[in-house]
Amino acid sequence: MMDVETESTGTGTSVEETTENLCDNPTxxxxxxxxxxxxxxxxxxxxxxxxxxxxxxxxxxxxxxxxxxxxxxxxxxxxxxxxxxxxxxxxxxxxxxxxxxxxxxxxxxxxxxxxxxxxxxxxxxxxxxxxxxxxxxxxxxNKKKPKMTKLLMDTPILSHITQSDYLTVYEPAEDSYLMLDALEKEIDVIQELQPVVCLEVGSGSGINITAFSKVFPSCFCFCTDINRRACEITLATSKLNDTVIECINADLMKNIRPNSVDILIFNPPYVVTESLEIKSSKISRAWAGGIKGREVIDNFLKIVPDVLSEKGICYMLVIDENKPEEITNIMSDMLFDTTIVVKRKAWNEKLKVLKFSRNG
The missing domain is CATH 1.10.287 (Helix Hairpins)
Structure with missing residues (x-):
């Protein structure tokens, strides 16, 4: 059993406190x-x-x-x-x-x-x-503005995915679930943003984009993945969980209309490896990040300003070996603010979900 230490903090709405007020609501x-x-x-x-x-x-x-x-x-x-x-x-x-x-x-x-x-x-x-x-x-x-009812980012059903599928498609792990936690923590922010388009880059099993689509059904959700089998699995996950998602077999964000994405999600291949592993045809390509685990990440960051809308937000997962402070400086040079949404230690990895938004 994995030893996980949660370092993030958050607030939630008490069921007992709200149930009293909502039991009888004729209006x-x-x-x-x-x-x-x-x-x-x-x-x-x-x-x-x-x-x-x-x-x-x-x-x-x-x-x-x-x-x-x-x-x-x-x-x-x-x-x-x-x-x-x-x-x-x-x-x-x-x-x-x-x-x-x-x-x-x-x-x-x-x-x-x-x-x-x-x-x-x-x-x-x-x-x-x-x-x-x-x-x-x-x-x-005391005339304080109450917080909105807290929605939950439920984990989608993945029972259709077999062990043989996971030989070619990335199996959800601690990084996948930390991204879900980050999106759940940001639900109020995303609600206020009222996103029209959400894109996940590298959908894998489809766990994150499907969970997002269930909470925001009026938002057009689509994803990309360089692995054709991952695209097929993502569509199957979407169908099993009664959501509507489009999936494109593509590398990163090629041919995406400029400044059209309101919510951008990326759980990248972040593990420090040899550069050659990035181009491997094996499952290792799903986590191999090359030098500093940053080769795929850096290519992604270059495109973020072109794809993200003016009000858009990007959520990206990293580990300490990826040098988050350098990433923060890169985004700052492109006029983006960077904050840490959640962080967690899993085995020898210190995971963080970063949030990028335009200055001002």
Missing amino acids: RDTLAEGLMGLLKPTVDRLDERVRATRISQLELKQELDSVLDELKKIAESQKSLPILDEYVKKLMVSKQKITIVSALLQNSQERLNKIHETVAKESARRRIILETEELASTSGV
């Missing part, structure tokens, strides 16, 4: 139910109409197929009626059009299903906002 429940009442009937009616139209289209298609077969038989048996050929061609064209319409209706129904999911997620988000506002109105002791 919150009424507003949440009202939101669902406004959106759900409309979506349900659209869903029913699309379903009924699809059924009608399928029935019409079957009837046309039957008529087409009969006309072909008549055309074959009565060569003296060449006019039927024209009608057969028209029916075939109609059949093609119906097939296209049917495909469009199917796509529409799939979109409606996604709208159902979005409505449910939005209702849950609104409920949290209502709880927060109610806390603000009922706990104004």
Whole structure:
């Protein structure tokens, strides 16, 4: 069992303290139910109409197929009626059009299903906002502004990943869970930021980007990984945990639109190794960082100012051997402030999660 010493500090909301205030909240429940009442009937009616139209289209298609077969038989048996050929061609064209319409209706129904999911997620988000506002109105002791309800960054389900998968994809370890702790500690900051786009570089198993997406479902979450198998595993993790994530098989942040990312997450290969190990095709590439464990990190840092939005924040994990003070100076030269979000000792490694944000 790993001996872990936690050096970070944080505050959390007591369940016993908040439960008393939130047990009976008719205003919150009424507003949440009202939101669902406004959106759900409309979506349900659209869903029913699309379903009924699809059924009608399928029935019409079957009837046309039957008529087409009969006309072909008549055309074959009565060569003296060449006019039927024209009608057969028209029916075939109609059949093609119906097939296209049917495909469009199917796509529409799939979109409606996604709208159902979005409505449910939005209702849950609104409920949290209502709880927060109610806390603000009922706990104004000494006129102090209350803190928002603390959300949790739950660890995603990873039961689909096998031991053979971990031969080629990085297995979540202390560094992965420390990044989760850092993101959880920063939830209030991220909520206030209201991110539109979140990018994780080097997603591996998908543990961090999936956890982030569950807490911030309205944020567009995507990731990159140089390992194609890691991309496949990340998408499977996202699907198993009911989140929507896009994954790109790419090195670092190539071809990312400038200044478009609000939250940037990077758990890099930070172990001090020979430079050649970085280009290895083995699993060691997932942790091999080259000289000072910084070769991949330094390439990443050069791109951060170009990718991060004006209000954007970057979270990156390092160890003491990576010389965090040098990293701080590098980012300072690029007009970024650096702070330590959390730190922890695991075996012989002293892990830290650094936070970069633009000056001012």
